[in-house]
Amino acid sequence: MKYLYEFFRDPFGTLRIKLSDEIKLFADFIEDIPTEEEADEYIEIVENVLNGLHEKFEIQLNATSVLIKKDMTVLEHFFRYEEPYENEMETEEFKELMLIWKSKIPERFKKNEN
Incomplete structure (x- = not known):
């Protein structure tokens, strides 16, 4: 991964991700993925776009939308x-x-066991 990231626990003990400034909004999308099964669904969608099965694909979650294209993925945040x-x-x-x-x-x- 070329972008910097780190994991941290919020005051409620939930694991979160902090991303570098140029992609920081993607954290709101990523953190809305609650299960490995749902992550697999989205990964498969990305692979389908990368492999040319879809020209583009949009996924909307709570506060964000990602438009996945072969070269770039654009995240729009609705509530900033x-x-x-x-x-x-x-x-x-x-x-x-x-x-x-x-x-x-x-x-x-x-x-957190520490």
Whole structure:
């Protein structure tokens, strides 16, 4: 993954992800993926776009929408009060980010043992 990221626990103990500034809005989309099965569905959609099965595909979650195209994925945030309202990243990197998140989902709501 070419972008910086780190995991942290919020005050409620839930595992969250912090992304570098140029893609930080993607965290709101990624954190809305609650299960490995749902992550697999989205990863498959991205692979279908990358492989040319779909020219583009849009996924809307709670506060965000991602428009996945072969080269770039654009995220639009619906409820931000200040700019930026959109971020974009390479679709291959978006897929990698979802794979990283998927690997963390099982520990997302576990209590921090430290």
